[in-house]
Amino acid sequence: MGKQVNLYSFPSVETLATALRSYLISCQEAGLERHGVFKVGVSGGSLPKTLAQALLAPAKDESDKVKWESWEIFFADERAVPLNHEDSNYALLKKELLDKLPQGTPQPTVHTIDESVLDDTQELADRYEQTLVRSFASRDSVKLPIFDLLLLGCGPDGHTCSLFPGHELLRETEAWVSPIEDSPKPPPRRITLTLPVVTHAVRVAFVATGSGKKEIMKDIFEEGKGLPCALVNEATGERCSWFVDNAAVEGVSYPKRPFSL
């Protein structure tokens, strides 16, 4: 396992959210410096709620400002459902965060899936890949997109994005976005960023909270076991940071670091 992965553990989700805010602002500023925008991929599951806690807090000062107008938001994975469906990762982000932005806040650019091709997951993935090509290819490497930041979750089975343990998709080397028709977690039909895209990001941050995650955290950090989250750790090393609460890492021997930027 990549020895330098940063594991930050906090006594509460509230303290985690405060640190996550500082981290996001620093990634935002680095993105702005790099290419004048901040390109971030977000996940579904429990992440949007914690993200909202981090980002909806009022700025302490000018240097703590979320520059929403510079944010280009993509989805690390998405379910093949309409954008207003309760299983949609976009709908979740909208409900938890986007709809709660104070009135008058400049809007981020949000890149959603093309709802007109939901019945064909390969086409859905191809069209989302084209969305990435339009945004990334001209400025970044055309071989792989380079996200400024990917915000990922960790499922209780060690999955991240819609990359599941033991699934053949973990061996994908060409596509940027792939379809999956047999997700073990419902709904079964989804699209996901592939592992090479995930591990190519400038920074990767996992957010995992609650005691329900502690067994899988032991597996990921102590044995790896080829779990998708462990594969990301191994490939990204110090570019990867985990924001967890103490409950999620109870009994995990991997050294925790005090949070610093």
Ligand SMILES: O=C1O[C@H](COP(=O)(O)O)[C@@H](O)[C@H](O)[C@H]1O
């Ligand atoms: O199905 C999914 O699950 C993962 C993990 O979710 P969590 O609720 O355990 O945080 C999530 O990251 C992914 O985006 C989602 O589609």
